[in-house]
Amino acid sequence: MHYSSILPDVIKVADEASEKVLHIYQSDFKVNYKDDKSPITAADVASHEVIVHGLRRISRDIPILSEESAAAPWEERQHWHRFWLIDPIDGTRDFTQRSGEFTVNIALIEEGEPVLGVVTAPALKEAYWGASGEGAFKRDRTGRTHQIRVAEPKETLRVVASKNHLNAETKAFIDALGAHETVQAGSSLKFCRIAEGHADIYPRMGPTSEWDTAAAHAVLLAAGGKVQSTDGHPLLYGKEDVLNPNFIAAGNWYF
Template structure:
């Protein structure tokens, strides 16, 4: 598959979903809760519907795994060599708190690896995308597009952390780094800040699901970075359990230690 040939269509789908999401974000929306007590809004559902329809128009043959869709059983999913992995809104808490730091996320997974990813931040009017081996780009709030790349080895490590999911394990890891600067960002934007060279390291010592990370992981890989589990292995997708292990996202200077 020529990823570059479908990328413009995937960006268009993400932009269409972002428009729907932003319309709801600017309204008096209601918040409901799933069985696991995570929040969900009409924006999550609207984004899911737009994305699924758009991706099926791109290809009828590539299956779709979305946080807000019916989950295919493992017996079926384990045969998927290639599939779309979607989080209609990553950072629903940021959405409900109206911080603006939520994202729409679409990734293409091939043999367990995120090979194409598109991340949009509707309220911030930013978008990021990347293709394996072909580089990553950002579209800023003025509409200008430019290539992005991770930063070189920093003098002082800029650690980006979650606003809503900081815990003792993460704090201990950050303290062990020595001199550093701590930045905060919501949702999958943490990966994107590393990809564009504005941060250097994102340790996640807490639960995430595959759809939370895949699209921004693809962007970061395309920008020259890495995402590894704590044992040093690359984060993989398409597992029976959709929960990710703890991981560290970083620029190209970071060498994971098993």
């Protein structure tokens, strides 16, 4: 598949979902809670519907796995060699707290690897995308698009950390890095900050799901970075258990 041929259409779908999300974000929305106590809003549902409809316009043959839909059984998913993996809103807590640092995420997975990803930050008016062999790009709030690349590390590492999920294990890992400064970011923007050279490393020692990371992982790969589990294996997708292991995202220099 030539990713460049479908990437503009995927970006358009993400932008359409972002418009829906932003409209709800600017309203007096209601927060509900799933069985696992995680928050959900009308924006999650609206974004899911727009993305699924848009991706089916692009290809009806590629299956879709979304955080906001009933997952296909493993007996079916294990035969998926290529599929869309989406998180209609990553960082729903950032959404409900109105920090602006929530994202819309669309990834294409092939043989377990994220080969294309689009991440939009509707409230920040930013967008990131990347694909295997195509490089990574950012569209800023002025509408200007430029190519992005991971930075070479400096003497003091810039460590990007979660504002909502900084646990003791992650803090211990960061402290062991030595001299560093902390770059705060929400949702999948943590990967994007590394991809654009504004941070150097993002350790995550806590639960995430495949849809939380896939799109931004693809952007980071296209920008020259990597994501690996703490035992040195690449972070893969399409597993029976959709939970990710603990991982580290960084430029190639780290691995």
